[in-house]
Amino acid sequence: MNYIKRDLEDKIISLSEEYSCLLITGPRQVGKTTVLRQLMSPDRSYVTLDDLEERRMAKNEPALFLQMHSLPIFIDEVQYAPELFSYIKIAIDNGAAPGSFWLTGSQAFRMMELAQESLAGRTAILHMPCLSQHEIYGSGENLPLTAEPEALKKRKNLGKPAALAEIYQRIWNGSLPGYISGKFKDRNVFYSSYLQTYIERDVSDLVALTDKLQFQDFIRAAACRTGQMLNIHDIALDVGISDDTAKRWLQILEKSDIIFYLRPYSNNLLKRTVKTPKLYFFDTGLVAYLTQYTTPEILQNGAINGAILENYVVAEIIKTYHNAAADCLLWYYRDKCNKEIDMILESNGQLHPLEIKRTANPGSELIHTFSVLDKSSVPRGKGIVICMRPEFSAIDADNYILPVWMI
Numbered sequence: 001m002n003y004i005k006r007d008l009e010d011k012i013i014s015l016s017e018e019y020s021c022l023l024i025t026g027p028r029q030v031g032k033t034t035v036l037r038q039l040m041s042p043d044r045s046y047v048t049l050d051d052l053e054e055r056r057m058a059k060n061e062p063a064l065f066l067q068m069h070s071l072p073i074f075i076d077e078v079q080y081a082p083e084l085f086s087y088i089k090i091a092i093d094n095g096a097a098p099g100s101f102w103l104t105g106s107q108a109f110r111m112m113e114l115a116q117e118s119l120a121g122r123t124a125i126l127h128m129p130c131l132s133q134h135e136i137y138g139s140g141e142n143l144p145l146t147a148e149p150e151a152l153k154k155r156k157n158l159g160k161p162a163a164l165a166e167i168y169q170r171i172w173n174g175s176l177p178g179y180i181s182g183k184f185k186d187r188n189v190f191y192s193s194y195l196q197t198y199i200e201r202d203v204s205d206l207v208a209l210t211d212k213l214q215f216q217d218f219i220r221a222a223a224c225r226t227g228q229m230l231n232i233h234d235i236a237l238d239v240g241i242s243d244d245t246a247k248r249w250l251q252i253l254e255k256s257d258i259i260f261y262l263r264p265y266s267n268n269l270l271k272r273t274v275k276t277p278k279l280y281f282f283d284t285g286l287v288a289y290l291t292q293y294t295t296p297e298i299l300q301n302g303a304i305n306g307a308i309l310e311n312y313v314v315a316e317i318i319k320t321y322h323n324a325a326a327d328c329l330l331w332y333y334r335d336k337c338n339k340e341i342d343m344i345l346e347s348n349g350q351l352h353p354l355e356i357k358r359t360a361n362p363g364s365e366l367i368h369t370f371s372v373l374d375k376s377s378v379p380r381g382k383g384i385v386i387c388m389r390p391e392f393s394a395i396d397a398d399n400y401i402l403p404v405w406m407i
Helices: 010-016 032-039 052-060 060-070 082-095 109-117 133-137 149-157 164-173 187-206 210-222 232-239 243-255 282-292 295-301 304-321 364-375
Strands: 021-025 046-048 073-076 101-105 123-127 260-261 279-282 328-336 338-348 350-356 385-386 393-396 399-403
Touching: 010 021, 010 032, 010 123, 021 032, 032 101, 052 060, 060 082, 073 109, 082 101, 082 109, 101 109, 109 133, 123 328, 133 164, 133 304, 149 328, 149 399, 164 282, 164 295, 164 304, 210 232, 210 243, 210 279, 210 282, 260 304, 260 328, 279 282, 279 304, 279 328, 282 304, 282 385, 304 328, 304 338, 328 364, 338 364, 350 364, 364 385, 364 393
Parallel strands: 021 101, 021 123, 046 073, 073 101, 350 385, 385 399
Antiparallel strands: 260 279, 328 338, 338 350, 393 399
């Protein structure tokens, strides 16, 4: 098994020199524990709350737990013992040295709530996503995607060129370290086990399931609609559950970082925009598995080939920001006249329209819709068409062409 260097490593080290406590959140099996164990010094003690004895002590005797383990310490799966947070707060207020506490947790929303309640202002919080295209195939420094021409040109040296077939191979492979690193060879068994573990451990912590197979069918129904505007009723109808149950289960998928939404851009000067978000998955390999595309070649020519490419691009852009510990202001646009822009990136006081296409020869017709943003109170900046063109190029002086492999 090969260790894959993570783009967050430098940020973890630098923040550990400033903050007494560092909290890493993120979905299950994205490599939080692996990265921190790779970075930890020999003097740092490690304890996982997957160990039931350690968990019992942490929950019932949190003060004793911290006395029994010397600082600096790495506490893994800390969400199992929220009782620790108050005592960690006391230790920090009493002058705990920078880097004293490293914490990880798989349920980001719950972890954020606990951290904000007990450790607000005392903890550096980082979100670790699945592996990015840059981490798997690229090299050099991670750069959040912007529409600045000089920054876009720098991306040439950070990625590995890939044609259409190779991009769909990347999409089909997914971005979970267990499979990408070579630790697990059988992809079907890997994703099947991943789903079962997720449902048994994460979902069961959040809701009482009477039919776990039905929940798996629900995830599959959601995967079939990746890259589409959310229609809760259609998903519920597919699975045979109520709309309220579907809404609650979607909240679970979002809370556990399986899915995310792209919200529609709205502005007081843009009156006719739709209000419905679009649904995406963080890992396209999971989407391909759930929708039963058995090879990347079949996926490349399948019914969801455009939607899953869009999903891949949107997720990769967001990862470039997460891996720089930066906020990503990203939306999509659609109005009641069916004018649509795949993504809108807000940066430095400007709106940058982004379009995603499978074509290698994008034309000026793809940027006509960008002009709808001129009615917004926020000025329109440079636009980007993200497509299968092999090299960085431009449609005109204000709109660039970016290959998918350069994200």
